[in-house]
Amino acid sequence: MLRTPVPADAAPLTAAVGAAYEHLRHWMVWASPHYSQEDAIQWIEGKIGGRTETGDVPLLIVDTDDQLLGAIGLHAIDRLNDRATLGYWLRPEATGAGVATKATRLLADYALSNRAIHRVEITMSVENEPSRRVAERAGATYEGVAVEYLKHGDRFHDAHRFYFLANQSRH
Template sequence: MTLPTIRAGALSSSAQPSLTSGDGELALRRWDVGDAAVLYTAFQDPVIRHWHARQMSSLEEAREWIEDVNQGWQQERTAQWAVSRTDDGEILGRMALRELNLHEGLADCGYWILPDARGTGVAPRALATMADWALETAGFHRLDLEHSVGNEASCRVAAKAGFTVEGTRRGSALHTDGWHDMHLHARVQGDDCSEQRKHLS
C-alpha cells in the first residue's frame, strides 16, 4: 500500500559511483579483484578481527568476496567501497551500505580502516561522504549504524559523521568473544549535520 522510496533498478541501472570527500583528499571507489591482497591483509589485523565476525583465510576468498560485493550492487543488496587517497590511490579502508531495502529506503552502514590510517580523520570523512551520497543523491530515507558499546573509536567516528545515538540494543551482535550490546546510531534524510562537520578530522 506504500510507494517505494527508491524504485527497483534505480541503482543497478548505472555503474556504482565513485565518491570524493568534501576536502578532495579521499576517494571511495568500487573494489577491484586486484585489491585482493590488501583486503586479505586487512582481515589479518587484530583490531579488525576483533570487531568483525567476518574472517578471510586466503587470497582466493578475498577475490570471491570482491566478486560477490560487486554483484551485490547489480542485485541492489549491498554497496561496498574501497577508501583511498586521491593523490596516490593507496587503500586506507572500506565503507559499506548493507542490507539495502529500497522500498523503505533503509540501509545499514559498516566500515573499517587499516592501521596506518587510524586516527587521521579518514573514517569520519569517508563515512560522511558515503552517507551524504546515500541520503542526498541515491534517495535513502534512513541509515542505521551499529557498533559494540566497547568500540569507543567507532562511536566517535559515527558522531563526527552526523549519526545520532538512538539507544543500546542488548546482546544483539555475536562477536568472536561472545555477545555484545550494541550502540545504535542513525542518520535520517534531512538531518542537519552542520555542527558535526566542524569536527571532521
Template sequence: MFTHQLNDDTSLKLLTLQDAPALFSLVDNSREHLRPWMPWCDATKEVSDSEKFIQATMTKFANHNGFEAGIWYRGEIAGVIGFHYVDWHNRKTSIGYWLGESFTGKGLVTLASKALINHAFDTYDLTRINLCAAVENKASQAVAARLGFTKEGVTRRALRVGDVFQDCVEYGLLKEEWTNRT
C-alpha cells in the same frame, strides 16, 4: 569502475577482483586491530576469501542492494566502507566501515562517511541511515557522534565476533537532520 575523489590524498573506489591481494594484505596486517570488532576477520585466511567478499559486493551493487568501496589513501587501500543493504520500500540503509591499523587517526572514515551519507540522501533519496557500533568500540562511536548520528539505544547481544556476543550501540541519522546540519 566508479571512483570518487574525496581530497588530494583520499578516494573511494568500488572494489574489483584486482583489489583482492591488497585487501587481503591489509586485513592480514591488521588482524589484531580488526579482530575485536569484525566477525569476518578470522575467516579471511587467504586471498581467495577476499575475492569471494569482493564478488559478493559486486553482486550486491548489481542488484541495487548496497555496495562496498575501498577507501584509498595516497594510492594504498586503507579500509572499506559501504551500505550493508538498501531497504527501498522504507527508504533506509545501514552504513559500515573499517580501517587498517596504520590508517587510523587520519579522519578517513569520517571523510568517507560524509560522502556516503550525501549519496544516500541526495542520490538514493533515502530518509534514514542506521549505524551499529559495539559498546566497547569507542572509535566507531566517536565517528557516529562527529557525523551527527543520534544514539537510539543498545541492542543486547547483537553482534557475534568469534565466540563472544557483543552489545551494539544503535545510531540513526535522518535526512532532515543531515540537511539542516550541513
C-alpha cells in the same frame, strides 16, 4: 577518496586484512587469520562476509596515490523500508587522522542524497569506543542501546545505534 573495488584489488586487500587482523578481529565478524583472496573477491562482488544476499555496496577508502587505507560499505540493505547499515574499518596505520569520519560522512551523504535510501544506520558494540566516536564525529544521531544486537565470536554484544536520515542536516 572512496572508490568501487575491482578484482585487481583482491591481492592488496587480502594483504591488508592479514596485516590488520589483530586490529580487526574483535569487531569485524568476517576477519580471520585465513582471510583469502577468494574472501576478498566475494566482498568486491558485494557479498560482505561471504553472505549470499546481493545489493551490498562495498567501497575502498584510498589516499590520493590510490593506496588502500581501509574500507567502508552499505550492507543489510532493506528495500522494503529503504534502510541500510554502514560499516567501516581502517588499517591501523591509517587511524588517528579522521579518515573514517570523513568516509562515513561521504558515504552517508551519497546514500541519502538520491533518496533511494531513507535511513542509514551505524551500530557498534558498546565496547567499541573508537567506532562510537566515528559515528558521533560524522554527525550521526544517537538512538540508544540495542540489547544483544551484534554477534562477535560466540558472544552477543549490546550495541550503540546511530542513524542518519534523508532531509536531515548532517554538517
